[in-house]
Amino acid sequence: MTYPAKLVERAQRMRRLVTISLLFLGLTANCQAKNNCPWINEATASGLLGGGAVGDFTDASGGQPAVCTFTQTGAGFTRTLRITVEVTPGTHARLQAAAQACGKNSAPIQAIGNEAAMCALDNRNAGQGELVVGRVRDQLFTITLSTTLKDDPILTRMALKDKAYTASEQVAGNLF
Amino acid sequence: MRKIACVAILISVALLASHTVIPVRAQQDQAQQSGAQPSPDAATLTPPPAYTPLPKGAPPAEDTPAQREAIARWKAKAEQATESDRKAHNSLVTPAYNFHYGPKNPYTPGNITVQGQGFIQPGAFPSAEYCGTCHQEAYKQWRQALHSNAFRTPFYRTSVNLLIRDKTRGIAFARFCDSCHNPIGVLGAALTEDSRVDRARFDADGLTCTTCHSVLSLDSTNGNASVQMGVPSALVDENGNRIPGEVPFDMILRHPERHSQAVMHDFLHKPEFCAACHKANLPAALNDYKFIRAFTAFDEWQQSKFSQRNPLTFYTADFTTCQGCHMKRNAITLPDYGAKNGTLVSHRWLAGNTAVPFYYGFDEQLKKTIEFLRTGNYLNVDIFAIEKPGATKLIAPLGNVSFNLAPSEDLEAYVVIQNKNIGHSLIPEVRDLYEAWVEFTVKDADGKEIYHSGFLKPDGLLDPRAHSFTNRPVTNEGNFVDNHKVWTIHSVAYDNSVQAGRSVLVRYQFRMPADVNGSVTVTAKVNYRHLRQSYLNNIFGKDDHPAYPIVEIASRTRVLKIGENKPEPAEPMDNADWMRWNNLGISLLDQFQYMEAVQAFNEVVKLRPTYAEGYTNIGLTEIVWEKYDSARKAISKALSIDPNSARATYYDGLLQRRAGNTEREIADFRKVVEMFPQSRDARRELGITYYQKNDNKAALEQFQALQQIDPDDLAAHYNLSILYRRMGKKEEAAEQQAMFIDKKVDPGAPTYSLNYLRIHPEIAIESIPWHIHSDRVEQTPGPQNGK
Numbered sequence: 001m002t003y004p005a006k007l008v009e010r011a012q013r014m015r016r017l018v019t020i021s022l023l024f025l026g027l028t029a030n031c032q033a034k035n036n037c038p039w040i041n042e043a044t045a046s047g048l049l050g051g052g053a054v055g056d057f058t059d060a061s062g063g064q065p066a067v068c069t070f071t072q073t074g075a076g077f078t079r080t081l082r083i084t085v086e087v088t089p090g091t092h093a094r095l096q097a098a099a100q101a102c103g104k105n106s107a108p109i110q111a112i113g114n115e116a117a118m119c120a121l122d123n124r125n126a127g128q129g130e131l132v133v134g135r136v137r138d139q140l141f142t143i144t145l146s147t148t149l150k151d152d153p154i155l156t157r158m159a160l161k162d163k164a165y166t167a168s169e170q171v172a173g174n175l176f
Numbered sequence: 177m178r179k180i181a182c183v184a185i186l187i188s189v190a191l192l193a194s195h196t197v198i199p200v201r202a203q204q205d206q207a208q209q210s211g212a213q214p215s216p217d218a219a220t221l222t223p224p225p226a227y228t229p230l231p232k233g234a235p236p237a238e239d240t241p242a243q244r245e246a247i248a249r250w251k252a253k254a255e256q257a258t259e260s261d262r263k264a265h266n267s268l269v270t271p272a273y274n275f276h277y278g279p280k281n282p283y284t285p286g287n288i289t290v291q292g293q294g295f296i297q298p299g300a301f302p303s304a305e306y307c308g309t310c311h312q313e314a315y316k317q318w319r320q321a322l323h324s325n326a327f328r329t330p331f332y333r334t335s336v337n338l339l340i341r342d343k344t345r346g347i348a349f350a351r352f353c354d355s356c357h358n359p360i361g362v363l364g365a366a367l368t369e370d371s372r373v374d375r376a377r378f379d380a381d382g383l384t385c386t387t388c389h390s391v392l393s394l395d396s397t398n399g400n401a402s403v404q405m406g407v408p409s410a411l412v413d414e415n416g417n418r419i420p421g422e423v424p425f426d427m428i429l430r431h432p433e434r435h436s437q438a439v440m441h442d443f444l445h446k447p448e449f450c451a452a453c454h455k456a457n458l459p460a461a462l463n464d465y466k467f468i469r470a471f472t473a474f475d476e477w478q479q480s481k482f483s484q485r486n487p488l489t490f491y492t493a494d495f496t497t498c499q500g501c502h503m504k505r506n507a508i509t510l511p512d513y514g515a516k517n518g519t520l521v522s523h524r525w526l527a528g529n530t531a532v533p534f535y536y537g538f539d540e541q542l543k544k545t546i547e548f549l550r551t552g553n554y555l556n557v558d559i560f561a562i563e564k565p566g567a568t569k570l571i572a573p574l575g576n577v578s579f580n581l582a583p584s585e586d587l588e589a590y591v592v593i594q595n596k597n598i599g600h601s602l603i604p605e606v607r608d609l610y611e612a613w614v615e616f617t618v619k620d621a622d623g624k625e626i627y628h629s630g631f632l633k634p635d636g637l638l639d640p641r642a643h644s645f646t647n648r649p650v651t652n653e654g655n656f657v658d659n660h661k662v663w664t665i666h667s668v669a670y671d672n673s674v675q676a677g678r679s680v681l682v683r684y685q686f687r688m689p690a691d692v693n694g695s696v697t698v699t700a701k702v703n704y705r706h707l708r709q710s711y712l713n714n715i716f717g718k719d720d721h722p723a724y725p726i727v728e729i730a731s732r733t734r735v736l737k738i739g740e741n742k743p744e745p746a747e748p749m750d751n752a753d754w755m756r757w758n759n760l761g762i763s764l765l766d767q768f769q770y771m772e773a774v775q776a777f778n779e780v781v782k783l784r785p786t787y788a789e790g791y792t793n794i795g796l797t798e799i800v801w802e803k804y805d806s807a808r809k810a811i812s813k814a815l816s817i818d819p820n821s822a823r824a825t826y827y828d829g830l831l832q833r834r835a836g837n838t839e840r841e842i843a844d845f846r847k848v849v850e851m852f853p854q855s856r857d858a859r860r861e862l863g864i865t866y867y868q869k870n871d872n873k874a875a876l877e878q879f880q881a882l883q884q885i886d887p888d889d890l891a892a893h894y895n896l897s898i899l900y901r902r903m904g905k906k907e908e909a910a911e912q913q914a915m916f917i918d919k920k921v922d923p924g925a926p927t928y929s930l931n932y933l934r935i936h937p938e939i940a941i942e943s944i945p946w947h948i949h950s951d952r953v954e955q956t957p958g959p960q961n962g963k
Contacts, residue, residue, distance in 0.1 A: 043372050043373050043374040043375070111535055111536045114716050114720055136330075137716065166376050169379070170379065172330075173333045174337065176715065
């Protein structure tokens with residue numbers, strides 16, 4: 001049994017269209033998969049990183065803190081927002097130690113959790129970043145916002161501070 | 177490859193969702209889109225563009241055809257962009273949204289709605305910084321105010337997080353709270369488990385400028401955010417059509433009148449607007465139980481002297497709205513093109529919240545809040561009388577009578593606290609978290625404490641036996657509802673708030689030491705703390721936060737000599753003696769001490785024989801006391817002094833009903849309704865009279881009017897359900913019946929309260945209207961501070 005060439009061509013076109021649509025839907029479903037980070041959603045993280053970010057969440061286990069990592073990758077650069085949270089005794093002392101380890105530029109920030117401090121990260125990898133260490137009751141959190149670009153037009157030094165503050169407000173707010 | 181494609185799609189969607197045609201935002205986004213650190217000043221704002229206002233009375237600027245064309249082009253482009261952004265946003269968020277209450281109720285349990293189809297993209301709301309460019313003073317004030325911090329504070333987040341984490345609830349239920357605390361998040365579909373919405377800006381800005389200034393209409397005075405939000409607009413065109421989104425500043429500055437038309441509505445000046453969020457009930461959709469009144473500052477205001485809508489207030493005052501107290505006009509210190517004669521209505525909304533400015537370090541807001549609480553003559557504290565055991569006469573009013581005191585005497589001090597000039601209750605709203613109480617001290621001449629009630633314990637918790645203007649919500653198991661888990665509230669064990677214009681008598685019993693000499697100093701203070709220490713402990717952890725401010729709102733001290741005491745001059749803030757007696761009478765009436773109340777009111781009319789209200793007070797007490805004959809005499813006397821007294825006429829109506837004089841009863845209530853069309857009491861009584869007379873049409877009219885004033889009035893629901901049924905309106909009847917059943921108090925609820933009180937003897941006495949605080953502390957078991 002043969003079919004008219006026009007009909008075959010139309011069927012093939014339709015198959016291609018369906019395949020592309022399915023691929024598209026599959027991708028879309030994948031990239032919009034439920035975001036499991038309990039403290040900040042992917043859309044907010046994307047806004048902070050200046051573009052579509054991909055998130056990953058690892059729950060706490062074996063004494064290791066829970067970790068959310070959002071990365072935004074471009075041509076030759078990666079921007080990262082990394083959040084860790086752990087429930088631990090002596091959070092105040094640990095926070096103090098972490099802030100001290102940050103160096104002289106560590107500064108307390110008001111109105112984030114019970115207490116928090118922020119500092120600029122070293123430019124060891126030619127990039128720059130900002131670190132927030134804070135706590136809500138006995139939950140210690142760290143937020144690292146960084147870029148591999150030395151002169152990132154989105155994550156400038158000032159923007160890093162602002163966005164790290166926003167990220168910490170989101171995280172602390174969800175930890176209360 | 178897959179990842180790159182995925183990221184590319186996400187970027188495209190994100191760009192589409194956040195796309196806007198407005199270039200103004202692009203200038204500011206970089207610094208502000210992600211939400212800035214709390215900035216007490218307006219330093220982050222760009223300077224305002226140059227502007228010279230038109231002379232007063234000058235006609236609006238006339239546009240050239242080219243300018244008209246430019247606006248039309250802008251409008252068309254803005255509409256198209258807003259609409260396509262909205263469609264893209266809905267495509268993104270709708271598939272993942274939890275329509276817990278069905279697709280037609282995306283915002284339930286909140287009452288908020290939005291203009292147009294589907295969710296509205298958060299980017300449709302111009303930023304506060306955009307508005308702040310020309311309104312720098314308003315921006316600065318707003319940034320420190322409660323409205324801008326309505327969502328992000330730990331005080332709010334702790335409560336709402338409990339709701340979100342509750343296994344039987346979840347984030348969909350938080351739309352109830354966030355409809356007022358974070359409306360852009362609710363309307364933008366952010367409140368769902370798998371949120372696709374960038375929350376940074378609206379979480380940080382809470383109630384931003386373009387939430388209040390975008391409301392198009394008030395749906396009712398039901399509260400729970402019963403407003404319709406419009407698509408935000410900063411300008412209308414020449415025909416009054418709204419242009420969505422931000423527009424270039426030069427367009428606004430050329431037509432400030434069109435800017436006003438877009439963002440200013442008459443209702444913004446009215447208490448009904450505040451009612452949208454300052455009135456709340458817990459609906460069955462939230463608690464799976466029934467309607468429970470949460471708070472209603474609006475109704476309290478409506479029933480107060482300041483509304484001039486209620487003829488039954490004890491005192492009268494000039495008409496004052498919510499805005500009249502909380503948005504007073506002040507001189508500006510920063511440029512603000514909304515200012516008039518160098519002044520602007522306050523966008524600080526000063527009230528009682530000291531916790532938020534304390535936490536954020538907003539020193540100016542904190543200072544002004546404390547000043548606000550201490551000024552305004554809001555409360556009057558009167559150490560009114562002393563009673564000695566076995567004495568037949570009260571030593572009163574103190575300061576105006578002679579008396580003797582001796583060592584070892586047992587004394588009872590009468591402290592009368594008058595809610596004098598607050599347009600709502602003391603404490604209003606979330607009174608399970610706020611804390612106002614009476615601190616009463618008696619000290620000897622060396623400053624040594626003889627008696628102290630209302631002290632703070634070393635751990636910061638309030639003396640559980642203090643007289644506190646609080647309430648005690650309880651669960652169906654009789655447990656105190658801590659942490660503001662409002663969805664578990666089934667009853668209120670007691671509510672010791674003082675309604676506007678009323679007074680409370682607080683009694684303190686103490687013994688004078690045997691060796692006391694010279695004098696003793698008696699002080700009564702009303703202190704206020706935002707928030708209760710145990711709630712602060714729940715938020716931050718016990719011993720893990722600084723002491724939050726305690727503000728002394730009002731106080732009075734009297735020095736009492738051992739031996740003879742003679743009359744002394746009054747202090748400037750003291751009430752006149754007739755008013756002191758009147759306040760005592762009011763408080764005794766509220767404590768069901770009718771005989772003593774009548775005696776107090778008799779003292780009022782002795783001091784002011786021509787004061788009609790004094791006789792009315794006697795009359796109303798006797799009506800409640802069911803002594804109708806003497807009540808009639810008192811009311812007649814009041815009406816003979818002031819024949820047009822609506823208040824006396826109202827009570828005369830009740831007495832005429834009792835006597836069976838229906839026509840006089842109707843005439844009385846009609847007269848009151850004519851004088852006070854928004855009197856809910858007069859409407860209700862007139863409706864009942866007509867109903868009893870079988871005049872269904874007239875009764876219907878009154879109950880419908882009553883429902884317009886108070887949509888929750890039970891008598892209105894009950895009678896309307898019967899009247900509609902008689903008229904064959906089955907659906908309306910069923911609706912009213914359902915509302916009556918939902919809103920009336922659960923007959924089982926008092927059991928929950930009693931369960932709580934039984935296991936808390938240390939505070940159970942506070943549930944009794946007439947009670948005494950004593951230095952004879954009995955060691956009773958039970959947890960501290962009602963927990």
